[in-house]
Amino acid sequence: MNKMIKIFYTLASRICCCLLIAGSAIAQTDTTQHVINSRKNSKDHLGKPYVILISADGFRHDYAERYQATHLLRLSMAGVRAASMVPSFPSVTFPNHYSIVTGMYPSHHGLVNNSFLDEKSMERYSMGAKNKVREGKWYGGTPLWVLAEQHQMISASMFWVGSEAEIKGLRPSRYYDYTEKISVEKRIAVIKEWLSLPEEKRPHLITFYLSEPDHAGHSFGPDAPQTRQAVKLVDSVIYELSEAIKPLGLPINYIFVSDHGMTAVDRERPIARPTEIDTAKxxxxxxxxxxxxxxxxxxxxxxxxxxxxxxxxxxxxxxxxxxxxxxxxxxxxxxxxxxxxxxxxxxxxxxxxxxxxxxxxHGFDPQVVKDMHASFMAWGPAFNSGVNIASFENVNVYPLVAKILGLSYSEKIDGHIEVLAPILKK
Structure with missing residues (x-):
């Protein structure tokens, strides 16, 4: 395994340990793979293509060129690269990861922020509260893995917002609760194992989440050498993953995205909570x-x-x-x-x-602050080669994936297949 991958895992583990010490519940120690053995692909799906949807948290739209992510640049040259992908508002992690897999704006799917109040129940949701994160009642829409399972197509998740919850009565056939305790080397091995399963058990949709370069961007800023290193590490992970899977000879389509960008802020003039707000009221x-x-x-x-x-x-x-x-x-x-x-x-x-x-x-209006824009690259047998496209909203990824996998949906979404249909081979 590439030495940089091990560095990536070590860096992520140290950061998560710091978060735990600070009282955060984000990092968990459960490394169990959850498997629903009774499921299998219907005969209609045998022979269909595969999609690995990868997110690198906080991978700003210009990071690949700015920090020379050579593998991603090379791979996307054989496929599709967008000028940027525009996150939904607010441009933060949980709402946007869920918008990508539901095709809905945060106000429509219900995850309106990383933390929010539901006025009907007067309950609070927080990305750090694992008991809330695993409750399906918070999640509207039909995430891609639920759509796949509804069509009797096997899905698997190596982390994604919402994948730990039972939504519309379904979870992915194979999934892990979010943790940084599983090394990146192990994560890649697991994805290869999934794709080596017998055809009737093999997932056609896999989601794969990486927490960098978001941690580095928050801690050191988007212009720091530590963020450059984090981008390089993500680039190495994508290379190692693609190389590990290549010998399987499967028609795999890779879609590399991020949830938002990152910007440096004014640290000397923070805005204090207005004194006019009476917290009793x-x-x-x-x-x-x-x-x-x-x-x-x-x-x-x-x-x-x-x-x-x-x-x-x-x-x-x-x-x-x-x-x-x-x-x-x-x-x-x-x-x-x-x-x-x-x-x-x-x-x-x-x-x-x-x-x-x-x-x-991050979190600013992406139409005002370009630094909020995310990344989109895609390559594989479903995609045209050497294509550059204009910026587009992230809600359009959902109909794209559904189209590649041949999954129909009747639920009203905010994305439109017409936006990204031209990047697919006819």
Whole structure:
């Protein structure tokens, strides 16, 4: 195994250990593979192509060229490369990973932020609360692995937002709970094992998540040598994966994406929580690049809005009903009533924080801050070769994967197959 892969695993493990020490519940020690042995591919799917959907968290749209990810650049030259992939708002991890696999904006599928309040139940969801992450009630839409299993097509997940939960009564046939305790070498070996299974048990859809270069970008900033190294390490992982699988001779299509980009923020002028917000009357569900405020009594909304609007500095104040339409984050979009009554959206490069913030952040409006844009590359027998395309929204990946795998769907989504159909061979 490539030495850089081992470095990648060591770096990720150290970071996760630090998170655990800090009280985070993100990293888990359960390394068990969950398998539903009773399932098998229907005869209609035998001989169909395969898709490995890979996400490198925080892999900004320009990282591959900027930091010379030579393997990814070479592989995508034989396939398709987008100028960028535009994340949904807010441009943070959980909402966007789930938008990629549902074809829906966050306000439509329900994961409206990494942490949020559900007003109907008055329960909070948080990406660090594993008991919440594994509850299917939080997840709307039909993720790609559920769509596949509904069609009696085997799917497998080496981590993805939502894959640990039972959604519409289904999980992937094979999956792992998220953990950094499994080495990258082992992860690649597992994916190869999945694709070496007898045809009736072999997954046609595999999701594969990598936590870098997001950790490096947050800790050191997008311009740091540590982030360059993290990009190089991801590049090596993709190379090792493709080389490990190549001898199997299967018609495998690789789709490499990220959830968002990364930008350096103003660390010297953080925006403190406005003193006008009375926490006895209001709940702040999330902060960072956007402060999400829920009123315990809706009669108090207008008064606080007027105070915040009059004193805003470094941020813009919106009622949920007046959020810019291009964000798809207003009252008419909030299908599960999980978006706050008042939203304070910080002006780049400033963020909300009561102490000196970290160097790198994401979450800003991607139409305003280009650094938020993500990556998209694809190669394999389904794709045209040597194609460069314009930027597009990430909700369009869902119909693309469904098309490659021959999966139909009736649920209304926000993505459109017409956007990416031209990159497929006829």
């Amino acid at each position: 209001f709940i702040i569900a999330s902060s960072g690049t956007m402060m999400d405020i829920h009123a315990k009594n809706k009669a108090d909304v207008a008064g606080l809005y007027a105070l915040l609007k009059a004193s805003e500095q470094g941020y813009k104040t919106y009622l949920k009903s007046e959020m810019p339409a291009h964000l798809h984050y207003g009252s008419s979009d909030d299908r599960m009533n999980r978006i706050g009554d008042i939203l304070l959206v910080s002006d780049w490069p400033r963020v909300f924080s009561n102490r000196k913030p970290g160097i790198g952040h």
